[in-house]
Amino acid sequence: MTDIQFDYDLFVIGAGSGGVRASRVAASHGARVAVAEEYRVGGTCVIRGCVPKKLLVYGSHFAEELQDAANYGWTVQGTSFDWLTLRDAVLKDVDRLNAAYTSTLETHKVERFLERAVITGPHSVRLASGRDITAKHILVATGAWPVMPEFEGAEHCITSNEVFHLDSLPRRVVIAGAGYIAMEFAGIFNALGSHVTVVNRSETILRGYDQALRDRLLQITMARGIQYRFNCPFEKVLKRADGLLEVWLKGQPDPLLADQVLVATGRRPKTDGLGLETAGVDLGDNGEILVDDHAQTSCPSIYAVGDVTDRVQLTPVAIREGQAFADRVFGGKHVKIDYSCIPSAVFSQPPLAGVGPTEGEARNKYGAIKVFSSDFRPMKNIFAHRPERGLYKMIVDAATDRVLAIHMIGPEAPEILQAAAIAVKAGLSKADFDATVALHPSMAEELVLMK
Ligand SMILES: Cc1cc2nc3c(=O)[nH]c(=O)nc-3n(C[C@H](O)[C@H](O)[C@H](O)COP(=O)(O)OP(=O)(O)OC[C@H]3O[C@@H](n4cnc5c(N)ncnc54)[C@H](O)[C@@H]3O)c2cc1C
Numbered sequence: 376m377t378d379i380q381f382d383y384d385l386f387v388i389g390a391g392s393g394g395v396r397a398s399r400v401a402a403s404h405g406a407r408v409a410v411a412e413e414y415r416v417g418g419t420c421v422i423r424g425c426v427p428k429k430l431l432v433y434g435s436h437f438a439e440e441l442q443d444a445a446n447y448g449w450t451v452q453g454t455s456f457d458w459l460t461l462r463d464a465v466l467k468d469v470d471r472l473n474a475a476y477t478s479t480l481e482t483h484k485v486e487r488f489l490e491r492a493v494i495t496g497p498h499s500v501r502l503a504s505g506r507d508i509t510a511k512h513i514l515v516a517t518g519a520w521p522v523m524p525e526f527e528g529a530e531h532c533i534t535s536n537e538v539f540h541l542d543s544l545p546r547r548v549v550i551a552g553a554g555y556i557a558m559e560f561a562g563i564f565n566a567l568g569s570h571v572t573v574v575n576r577s578e579t580i581l582r583g584y585d586q587a588l589r590d591r592l593l594q595i596t597m598a599r600g601i602q603y604r605f606n607c608p609f610e611k612v613l614k615r616a617d618g619l620l621e622v623w624l625k626g627q628p629d630p631l632l633a634d635q636v637l638v639a640t641g642r643r644p645k646t647d648g649l650g651l652e653t654a655g656v657d658l659g660d661n662g663e664i665l666v667d668d669h670a671q672t673s674c675p676s677i678y679a680v681g682d683v684t685d686r687v688q689l690t691p692v693a694i695r696e697g698q699a700f701a702d703r704v705f706g707g708k709h710v711k712i713d714y715s716c717i718p719s720a721v722f723s724q725p726p727l728a729g730v731g732p733t734e735g736e737a738r739n740k741y742g743a744i745k746v747f748s749s750d751f752r753p754m755k756n757i758f759a760h761r762p763e764r765g766l767y768k769m770i771v772d773a774a775t776d777r778v779l780a781i782h783m784i785g786p787e788a789p790e791i792l793q794a795a796a797i798a799v800k801a802g803l804s805k806a807d808f809d810a811t812v813a814l815h816p817s818m819a820e821e822l823v824l825m826k
């Protein structure tokens with residue numbers, strides 16, 4: 376398979392979720408592989424995304440657990456929280472994972488270049504150090520980058536790239552956007568004691584999730600003290616002499632005051648300056664690389680996987696695309712990725728998770744559907760005198776009884792949904808769920824008790 380007229384069989388640009396998986400699988404199929412990484416091996420998920428975010432969620436959750444502990448007979452005295460301890464422990468774990476990913480590449484004999492690479496032609500790349508390299512195939516797995524809308528004072532704001540490195544816990548945080556990152560960090564900072572205001576240009580939070588769950592999240596988070604300003608685009612952010620930030624919103628007479636302003640208004644495919652035009656690689660309107668079902672671009676020797684293709688910006692999808700690409704091109708396997716029934720979750724507090732279409736989408740697509748739900752107060756909330764209720768919804772095709780979707784909000788929703796997603800993907804019916812005996816006492820048992 377190796378072709379000695381090229382330096383490598385595969386050159387991967389970007390050692391993130393998709394790039395690392397593709398590199399090591401291609402190498403295990405016998406390909407000579409090299410990968411370039413301009414920041415840190417591991418990519419967004421490991422270095423400044425899913426992993427450190429989830430650890431912050433865990434860290435912030437202790438506030439609630441400590442509050443509730445007295446109900447269970449524990450005397451908890453003199454508790455305090457130290458941001459730097461949590462921050463540094465999280466960053467240490469990121470270092471550990473960075474080393475683990477690096478070692479995976481080493482074990483598979485994937486050559487690493489810790490510098491930026493750009494494409495210079497269908498079979499060639501240039502490293503930042505000036506070295507030119509040729510490869511039979513090139514895989515672009517450069518991910519995405521936070522979008523910073525244009526407004527005066529944007530330079531005073533941070534994005535998810537910086538939020539993991541703050542020197543102190545902000546007393547007041549203003550968060551722009553109401554998508555995944557905004558809602559997850561609103562939950563983290565709120566639980567840690569910061570005053571949080573979420574500012575959104577529309578009145579929709581978490582577009583794409585079922586309306587009933589979004590409404591529930593809004594209601595619970597407002598009761599927990601998160602403030603919202605809807606239909607309020609940013610006008611400007613001014614930095615005062617005392618370091619505080621004034622956030623001016625269009626049409627509002629007074630500014631919000633903040634120690635930090637986190638902008639979480641989406642992520643754009645990272646294709647700027649990548650030299651794709653030198654190889655005739657076509658891009659879409661959002662700068663995304665256009666690919667066919669096999670991750671191949673308009674240049675036959677160049678492929679792309681993950682966020683840079685702007686299809687589903689989730690780690691498991693990037694990994695699956697990287698795996699399928701390597702298995703197909705270097706392992707001769709013909710794998711087609713099935714993008715239906717991809718489960719997803721927002722690690723807000725409480726978390727929200729879903730698989731399959733929303734109620735509205737299902738009605739449009741299937742016409743006659745049945746909706747079952749369970750609106751319940753989890754046992755642990757009752758015991759802790761918390762009024763917060765969980766909500767599970769199941770959407771069923773009326774014609775076939777097949778479960779099309781499950782949507783959940785409540786403690787541990789992502790953990791429960793991953794298992795339920797298998798049943799949805801397998802095409803099980805409502806009758807199959809009903810025939811399953813409940814596991815009691817659990818929150819998950821609501822899945823088989825829905826009316
Ligand atoms: C705060 C946050 C939280 C998230 N939480 C979740 C979550 O809970 N669950 C989930 O599924 N997804 C989550 N995501 C999304 C997830 O991180 C991405 O979908 C995933 O990392 C995409 O993988 P990728 O391989 O496409 O790109 P990435 O992992 O971003 O990797 C791309 C790599 O390419 C490198 N690179 C870019 N250009 C070049 C170049 N020219 N030369 C060399 N190297 C280059 C980058 O430095 C980067 O390391 C989160 C994202 C963020 C920002």
Ligand SMILES: NC(=O)c1ccc[n+]([C@@H]2O[C@H](COP(=O)([O-])OP(=O)(O)OC[C@H]3O[C@@H](n4cnc5c(N)ncnc54)[C@H](O)[C@@H]3O)[C@@H](O)[C@H]2O)c1
Nearest residue numbers: 524552553554555556557576639640641642688720721722
């Ligand atoms: N739990 C997870 O799986 C997870 C967590 C974080 C991020 N991610 C991935 O990363 C992607 C990026 O996350 P995100 O939260 O930045 O994006 P997002 O697409 O989830 O949300 C963007 C938000 O910004 C708002 N917005 C967009 N442009 C704006 C502007 N000019 N001014 C004001 N508001 C604006 C949108 O209305 C929306 O509320 C997600 O789409 C997701 O795929 C996943």
